[in-house]
Amino acid sequence: MKLHLPPRVSPKAFDAMLTASAAVVGKDWVMATDADRDAYSDVYAPGSSEEWPAGAAIAPASVEEVRAIVRLANEHKTPLWPVARGKNLGYGAAAPRMAGSIVLDLGRMNKILELDSTLSYCVVEPGVGFFDLYDAIQRAKAPLWLSVPGNAWGSVLGNALDHGIGYTSYGLHARNLCGIEAVLPDGDLVRTGMGAMEGNPSWHLFPFSYGPTFDLAFTQSNLGVVTKAGVWLQPAPETSLEIVWDIPNEEDIAWVIDTIAPLKISGLIDQNVFVPSWLGKMVLKGQRKDFWDKPGAIPEWRVQELLKQYKLGYWQVALRLYGDESVVKARAEVVKAAMKRHLDAAPAEHWWRQGDPIGQYETTMGVPSAVPLQMSDWIGGRGAHMGFSPVVPATGAHVMDQLKRSRKIIADHDVDFYASFTIGGRFANNINMLMYDRDQPEMVANMRRLFDALISETAKAGYGEYRTHLGWMDPVAETFGFNNQALRRMTEKVKNALDPNGVIAPGKQGIWPAAYAAERARNAGGKA
Numbered sequence: 001m002k003l004h005l006p007p008r009v010s011p012k013a014f015d016a017m018l019t020a021s022a023a024v025v026g027k028d029w030v031m032a033t034d035a036d037r038d039a040y041s042d043v044y045a046p047g048s049s050e051e052w053p054a055g056a057a058i059a060p061a062s063v064e065e066v067r068a069i070v071r072l073a074n075e076h077k078t079p080l081w082p083v084a085r086g087k088n089l090g091y092g093a094a095a096p097r098m099a100g101s102i103v104l105d106l107g108r109m110n111k112i113l114e115l116d117s118t119l120s121y122c123v124v125e126p127g128v129g130f131f132d133l134y135d136a137i138q139r140a141k142a143p144l145w146l147s148v149p150g151n152a153w154g155s156v157l158g159n160a161l162d163h164g165i166g167y168t169s170y171g172l173h174a175r176n177l178c179g180i181e182a183v184l185p186d187g188d189l190v191r192t193g194m195g196a197m198e199g200n201p202s203w204h205l206f207p208f209s210y211g212p213t214f215d216l217a218f219t220q221s222n223l224g225v226v227t228k229a230g231v232w233l234q235p236a237p238e239t240s241l242e243i244v245w246d247i248p249n250e251e252d253i254a255w256v257i258d259t260i261a262p263l264k265i266s267g268l269i270d271q272n273v274f275v276p277s278w279l280g281k282m283v284l285k286g287q288r289k290d291f292w293d294k295p296g297a298i299p300e301w302r303v304q305e306l307l308k309q310y311k312l313g314y315w316q317v318a319l320r321l322y323g324d325e326s327v328v329k330a331r332a333e334v335v336k337a338a339m340k341r342h343l344d345a346a347p348a349e350h351w352w353r354q355g356d357p358i359g360q361y362e363t364t365m366g367v368p369s370a371v372p373l374q375m376s377d378w379i380g381g382r383g384a385h386m387g388f389s390p391v392v393p394a395t396g397a398h399v400m401d402q403l404k405r406s407r408k409i410i411a412d413h414d415v416d417f418y419a420s421f422t423i424g425g426r427f428a429n430n431i432n433m434l435m436y437d438r439d440q441p442e443m444v445a446n447m448r449r450l451f452d453a454l455i456s457e458t459a460k461a462g463y464g465e466y467r468t469h470l471g472w473m474d475p476v477a478e479t480f481g482f483n484n485q486a487l488r489r490m491t492e493k494v495k496n497a498l499d500p501n502g503v504i505a506p507g508k509q510g511i512w513p514a515a516y517a518a519e520r521a522r523n524a525g526g527k528a
Contacts, residue, residue: 001034001037001038001041001049001050001054002034002037002050002053003032003034003037003055004050004053004055004099004100005055005100006055006078006079006099006100006101006102007098007100007516007518007519008077008515008516009076009077009078009079009100013078014055014056014076014078016076017072017073017076017078017102018030018032018056018058018102020072020075020076021058021069021072024060024065024068024069024072025058025059025060025061025065025069029058029060029061029108030057030058031056031057031058031059032055032056032057036056036057037053037054037055037056037057039057040054040057040086040094040095040103040105041053041054041094041095042092042093042094042095042470043089043093043384044089044090044093044376044384044385044386044438045384045438046384046386046436046438046444046447046448046451046469046471047448049095051099051471052092052095052096052099052470052471053095053096053099053100054081054094054095054096054101054102054103055100055101055102056102056103057094057102057103057105058080058102058103058104058105059105059106059107059108060106060108060109061108061109062109063109063181063183063189063227063228066104066106066183066227067187067188067189068187069104070183070184070185070186070225070503070504071186071187073102073501074185074186074187074501074503077501077503078102078503079098079100079101079102079502079503079505079506079516080101080102080104080225080505081096081097081098081101081102081103081104081505082103082104082106082225082226082504082505083103083104083105083106083158084106084107084126084154084155084157084158084161085107085126085129085153085154085155086103086105086107087129087151087153087154087155087158088154088162089153089154090384090385090386090387090469091162091386091387091467091468091469091470092469092470092471095470096470096505097470097473097505097506097507098506098507098516098519101505104225106125106126106127106225106227107126107127107155108127109125109126109127109227110125110127110128110129110132111124111125111127111128112124112125112128112132112133112136113228114204114230115136115137115140115142115144117140117142117143117144119205120232120233120234120235121178121204121205121230121231121233122144122231122233123179123204123228123230123231124229124231125157125227125228126155126158126226126227126228127155128155128156128157129152129153129154129155129156129368130146130148130149130152130153130154130155130159130368131152131153131368133146133156134146134148134368137233143236144233144234144235144236145168145170145233145234145236146166146233146366147166147167147168147169147170147171147173147234147366148166148167148363148366148367148368149164149166149173150363150369151370152363152368152369152370153370156231157177157226157228157229157231160173160174160177160219160229160231161174161177161218161219161220161221162219162220162467163219163220163466163467164467165272165422165424165429166272166363167271167320167363167364168234168272168320168322168364168365168366169234169270169271169272169322170232170233170234171272171422171424172272172424174219176231176232176233177216177219177229177230177231178193178203178204178206178215178229178230178231178232179191179192179193179195179203179204179205179215179229179230180193180195180214180215180218180226180228180229180230181195181226181227181229182218182223182224182225182226182227183225183227184223184224184498185223185224185498185499185501185503185504186498186499190224191203192209192213192214192215193206193207193208193209193213193215194206194209196209196210203230204230205230215229220467220508220509221508221509221511222495222499222504222507222508222509222511222513223494223495223498223499223504224498224504225504234322234366236354237322237324238323238325238353238354239324239325239351239352239353239354240320240321240322240351240352241321241329241332241349241350241351241352242320242349242350242352242364243318243319243320243321243332243335243336243347243348243349244316244317244318244319244347244348244349244350245313245316245317245339245343245345245347246311246312246345247275247313247314247315247316247317247343248313248314249314250277250315250403251400252314252315252343253275253315253396253399253400253403253421254396254397254399254400255342256275256315256317256342256396257394257395257396257421257423257428258395258396259338259339259341259342260273260317260319260423261394261395261423261425261426261428263334263335263338264423265425265426268331268334268335269319269321269331269335270321270322271319271320271321271322271364272422272423272424273317273319273422273423274318274420274421274423275315275316275420275421275422275423276315276316276420277314277315277417277418277419277420278306278307278312278313278314279416279417279418279433280316280375280418280420280433281310282306282310282312283375283377283378283418285310287377287378287379287380288378288379288380288416289380291306296414297410297411297414297415297416297417298416317339318364320364320365321335325353332349352365375418375433375435376435378416378435379436379437379443380437381437381438381439381440382437382438382439383435383436383437383438384436384438385433385434385435385436386433386434386436386447386451386469387431387432387433387434387467388431388434388451388454388455388458388465388468389430389465389466389467389468390402390429390430390458390463390464390465390466391428391429391430391463391464391465391466392427392428392430392463393426393427394423394424394425394426394427394428398428399430401461402430402458402461402463403419403430405457405458405461406419406430406432406454406458407419409453409454409457410432410434410450413446413447413449413450413453414446415446415450416435417432418432418433418434418435419431419432420433429466432454434447434450434451451469451472452475455472455475455476455479456475456479464476464479464480465479470508473507473508473509473510474507474510474520476510477509477510477511478510488510488511491511492511492512492513492514495513496513496514500513500514501513501515502514502515502516506519507519
């Protein structure tokens with residue numbers, strides 16, 4: 001990938017920044033060749049990866065080096081794009097929001113600083129991945145479980161900071177953050193919560209602070225660079241029971257939500273309940289051409305044939321309960337009775353007890369996996385995916401309203417309908433996976449038009465996304481328009497106060513510093 005300079009940065013200033021940075025991190029960790037820039041591109045880019053190009057990358061190994069690089073960025077007025085491991089696949093990977101920004105790669109900062117089995121937490125740097133932490137827990141024989149996302153190649157902190165969601169009782173990952181250390185845009189160092197007191201042992205235990213609590217202000221944020229954080233972990237339970245139902249019809253999702261959400265809110269179910277559609281199972285069985293080799297979306301009659309052939313429901317509900325066996329059994333009876341009011345078929349049941357082996361794909365038991373990436377092979381070619389994931393109230397009425405809307409929009413663009421829901425209690429995430437071949441320009445252009453339509457039409461109905469690809473950060477931010485974008489205006493006031501030179505992740509989540517205000521229009525993104 002050829003060199004793209006950041007706006008308002010001369011070749012001389014850019015080279016001076018890289019030279020000065022090499023004196024901090026070592027010349028091997030300043031990466032500015034065409035091959036290096038390719039390595040930090042969006043591997044699933046809906047279009048050319050030149051659309052969101054990195055200018056270079058710098059990989060510090062310590063908080064002191066991060067502070068030094070941030071100070072140099074201010075000196076040379078050169079923007080940085082921090083990434084933890086750069087595995088945010090489907091959302092932009094390691095590519096920067098603003099063309100030419102220097103990727104600040106924190107992958108070398110990969111220490112597990114604490115692992116406490118008594119109080120069930122760890123303290124990690126941003127380069128620690130889910131597999132790293134899982135292996136450390138296994139080596140220590142610690143009675144702890146992770147909460148993992150579907151694709152666990154990435155960073156524990158990176159996923160939490162981007163509002164990632166997992167499949168266990170600890171599945172709202174940002175909520176598990178407790179006590180953050182961050183480098184501010186001027187190079188200053190801050191510790192949030194109880195960490196603001198020197199040597200306070202409650203830093204990663206008490207989720208608030210004396211005065212304002214800023215932990216979540218660093219999530220989906222460009223207000224600083226997180227260099228370590230505490231993460232709460234799930235104590236390994238005595239037993240666990242998985243209960244699985246195949247749900248026959250598409251419209252059944254309404255009663256599924258109305259049944260499960262109250263049990264989740266009451267605490268009887270404590271897991272985040274993931275409800276995939278049939279296509280979520282089919283992508284693990286082969287490629288699209290194995291089941292339908294004609295252009296256009298798979299027709300409904302063929303869907304029904306596939307459901308019958310592979311003995312699938314339109315949806316699958318796989319609940320997992322955790323705890324002492326007697327308690328789990330009692331809770332299971334309540335859940336089964338609630339489901340039986342709508343579905344006569346008995347569920348499959350799978351017990352696990354302390355000492356039993358755990359399968360390698362058990363995401364609901366905290367085992368990291370990369371299997372869900374198989375969905376990118378569904379179309380074939382240079383397969384890729386994006387996700388459109390609005391948040392809706394967890395009621396059957398709201399869920400069906402959004403399901404019908406997204407189904408129609410996706411059908412209008414002649415694309416396979418691959419929906420799923422994560423029931424988090426009072427809310428549900430409607431995850432629509434959009435799969436395409438990057439080597440088919442018209443397919444990519446259609447996906448872009450589809451994504452635009454999903455954002456605008458869903459916003460008209462009052463629902464918004466919780467996370468999006470970097471190319472659509474501004475259009476999604478525009479949908480949060482209460483009182484003339486009051487929330488964005490407030491955040492940008494804070495951004496400009498902390499970062500007058502705009503050096504930390506300009507444009508992230510639609511937050512543009514005054515130094516790059518003109519880029520908002522030029523980087524509107526997404527529009528085909």
